[in-house]
Amino acid sequence: MKVTRIAYSQRLNQSKYAQLDEQALLLGRVRALVWRRYGSVTGLGISDRTIRDQWMADGTAAGFGVLANAWKETVRDAVADIKACREAAKVPVRQAIHRHYTTEEERKQAYTALKRDTWTPDPYLSRMMRRHWRRGVSRTTNQIVVRSDQYRTFTLAEGGSIWLAAPGLKQRQMVTIPLNTTVAPTGTLRLILRGGRVEVHYTIDAPDLRETRPCGTVKVGVDKGYTEALTDSDGNHHGTELGELLRAESDFLKVKNARRAKIRSVAEKAREKGDLAKADRITANNLGIAKRNRRRNRFESRVRTVTFTAVHAVVDKAAHVVAEDLTRSFPSRKKLGKNTNRRLAAWTKGVTAEALTNVSERRGSALTLVNAAYTSQVAPCCRILGKRSGDRLHCTRCGDVWQADHAGAINVLERDGDPDISLHTPHTRVKQLIQERTDRHRTRLPVQDSSTPVRRANYPIRAEMLNK
């Protein structure tokens, strides 16, 4: 597994930062151009090399104002981003293919076309790709990608902090950046400029830093809640601060977005009336995205910390974690609409899924994903569909009351090894099975309030045998 490491600049002087900032801004234009021209179906099958050759031949490159290596790396990076975006869209399309076609042969053909990017002549596939592959725009203007042979690292004293010499805007003019680490970054670097500081991102192979903390010894089921990151089958809640974090952010966004909409309409009205200067002023000063993105980054990293800490706490005791397949149950973007709260909740599901995979892999615990249909509705005491009210689950047979997430975690744990319910069993069939099992159970228990139901149930069989 590859992991990203980040080194930070330390006491970098302002003029060096300004030089890098200018370069990143110019490269941002290159990046945006790649997205604009090749970010959609027009970019299919066009490699970064083709784009580079064309831009050098037709003079586009001459206007970039940066060194050739810098913009070429940016083109390569942007093309890779576009590809990643397209590949991500193929996941739901593959599911759609499975549902749409009935024979294995048809499915196989469609999967192959999708994989080889030869789906454009197929109207069904094209429609599905259009639906799931949203056209992206690049607003990234703070990154510089530096290939491994374009920079060098050095120290001023034995064992001292690392310095990075990265290319500037002119040939042979390097910008030297003092870093906060004694470990030299390697491979391709991504310099990200944020608030006067340079972040140096690079990837290394994970085995070098395999987590030393061992996993636990038992098997644990987990349920993803909303007010907490996870509840385990022992009834412990982990990451309980998540609910408050989401609620606060959602409330903030609701107000903020309403205000932005109002300001946007003022700008639009001004534009209609021909007051372009006012409209532009509002767009530039009141509808910017820099602060919004900063806040989003802060919020997202806070959620990630809470989630990863919660998963670590589970793995502290578990050698085997059983969880719901969180990537399967994503509601569509359309369904979520403008409900910020639900949108955030859906997003945190993805973070939890990532944390479960990542932490399990790093700490050596097993992770099994199971079908989660009805796990939050079955009362574990009697295995019947209980009655849910708020976060409580009432068992209608024995009267027990369960905390819904705890019950969910127990049921998730029991799904592992359930012979009838696999990951792909449709939820209608799951419900049917639960009811069938309840009925079977009931026929074995003729008198419900009996204190010795099992013996009574067996009695008729024994009597029969004695009569022989």
Ligand SMILES: [Zn+2]
């Ligand atoms: Zn019960």
